[in-house]
Amino acid sequence: MSLTDHPVFLSLTPVFLLIAVGYLAGQMRWMRTESVPDLSNLVFLVLGPALLFHTMSTVQIDELDLRPVGAYFLAVGVLFGLSVLLRGLSCRSVVLALAGTFSNLVMIGITLVKLAYGQAGLVTLLTLISVHSLVLLTAATIMLELAQAREEREQHAAPLTLQRVARIALSAMKSALIHPVPLPILCGLLFAQTGWVLPGVVQLPLQLLGSAFGPLALVLVGVSLAGLSLRGHWGPALLLAASKNLLLPMMVGASAWALGIDGLALVVLVVAAGLPTGANVFLFAQRYQVVQDLTTAAMGVSTLLALLTLSGWMLLLSWLVGV
Numbered sequence: 001m002s003l004t005d006h007p008v009f010l011s012l013t014p015v016f017l018l019i020a021v022g023y024l025a026g027q028m029r030w031m032r033t034e035s036v037p038d039l040s041n042l043v044f045l046v047l048g049p050a051l052l053f054h055t056m057s058t059v060q061i062d063e064l065d066l067r068p069v070g071a072y073f074l075a076v077g078v079l080f081g082l083s084v085l086l087r088g089l090s091c092r093s094v095v096l097a098l099a100g101t102f103s104n105l106v107m108i109g110i111t112l113v114k115l116a117y118g119q120a121g122l123v124t125l126l127t128l129i130s131v132h133s134l135v136l137l138t139a140a141t142i143m144l145e146l147a148q149a150r151e152e153r154e155q156h157a158a159p160l161t162l163q164r165v166a167r168i169a170l171s172a173m174k175s176a177l178i179h180p181v182p183l184p185i186l187c188g189l190l191f192a193q194t195g196w197v198l199p200g201v202v203q204l205p206l207q208l209l210g211s212a213f214g215p216l217a218l219v220l221v222g223v224s225l226a227g228l229s230l231r232g233h234w235g236p237a238l239l240l241a242a243s244k245n246l247l248l249p250m251m252v253g254a255s256a257w258a259l260g261i262d263g264l265a266l267v268v269l270v271v272a273a274g275l276p277t278g279a280n281v282f283l284f285a286q287r288y289q290v291v292q293d294l295t296t297a298a299m300g301v302s303t304l305l306a307l308l309t310l311s312g313w314m315l316l317l318s319w320l321v322g323v
Contacts, residue, residue: 008314011116015108016307018215022222031223043217048106049184051210055119055126056188057198064127068256068265072128072273073135075251076101079243080136084143089150091288094143095281099298100243102136104278105129106181107221108306111214112275113268116314117323124268130185137280141171144288224279225300233297240277240294241302245309249274267314267323274313276302 025031031039080101087093103109106129113125191198198206252273256266277299285295317323 007116008311008318011112012307012311012314014115015112015218018218019108019222019225019303022219022224023226024222025219026223026226036220036223039216039220039223043107043213043220044180047209047213047216049180050206051110051213052126052129052181053184053188053191054198054203054206054210055122056185057191059123059189059192061189061193064123065265066127067259068124068261068269069128069131071256071259071261072252072269074259075248075255075273076136077139079248079251080139083243089143089147091144091147092290094140094147095285095288095290095295096240098136098140098284099240099277099281099295101248102278102281103132103244103248103272103275104221104303105132105272105275107217107279108303109272109275111218112310113271114214116271117264117268121264121268124265125272126185128269128272130182130189133181133280137284140284144284148288221303225303228296228300229293233294234301236294237297237301238305240298241305244277244298244302245274245305249309249313263321264323267317267321270313270317271310274306274310276306 080097083097083100084093087096105125109125109129110122114122249270253266253270256262256269261269279299282292282295282299285292
């Protein structure tokens with residue numbers, strides 16, 4: 001089998017070609033900067049929910065294996081905690097820890113996993129996606145608020161109370177659940193348990209909208225990269241990208257192996273962990289006014305580096321696991 005006929009090459013090439021198309025469109029200014037938020041809203045609020053609901057609307061709960069989710073977050077939690085511990089608790093350290101652990105599961109992961117591993121692999125990924133933001137973003141929000149309160153306390157501001165921590169946690173969980181990614185997954189899963197079947201007049205439009213999600217999401221990633229500046233941030237951004245693209249997949253693979261997970265589930269977990277840093281990290285950096293330039297640079301370097309690292313992980317896994 002030649003390299004160009006290898007399943008890894010066949011699944012990765014369309015993904016990165018579409019990102020390259022978006023990058024070219026951004027460089028040539030075929031897409032105005034003002035239109036990017038509108039395209040992002042279309043992808044996340046219309047096309048994404050259609051794909052997620054349609055995919056999960058035929059999945060039975062008893063078919064789901066939740067062990068991979070536990071294995072994934074065990075590794076993520078250890079790396080996240082160590083990252084904060086080594087840097088010291090601060091808003092800066094929490095955002096950087098998130099940059100080293102939060103994967104772009106939706107915009108890149110969904111299309112890549114569907115192309116490479118089919119519907120079965122996609123179900124495993126969507127099960128992970130359904131709680132990914134809830135777990136990581138809620139934990140990050142609580143830790144960021146704790147770090148901010150600590151900094152305020154050092155400046156003689158009001159002390160952090162238990163009631164404030166509870167409010168922060170509830171608000172973060174609510175925001176993570178009522179969100180255009182996990183909500184349609186959960187709704188689709190609940191619909192599947194009714195035993196009903198979507199009528200053709202509904203199913204076909206959902207299918208058409210969902211099929212448009214992957215190409216547009218990947219083009220949007222490329223457009224975002226076109227405006228990226230790495231000046232003065234190469235070294236730190238490369239370290240964060242190495243943590244995200246190399247260290248986290250190794251830890252997730254070890255965690256899954258220790259819990260007896262193998263086959264397709266193991267492969268999807270490692271590939272998910274090896275995906276580049278997700279855009280939500282920048283939103284946290286922006287909200288707490290810390291390391292915004294470094295976070296943006298890390299996202300870009302992580303995405304560019306993924307061309308090599310994801311290829312390596314997928315080739316290695318196809319040889320070791322045979323999937």
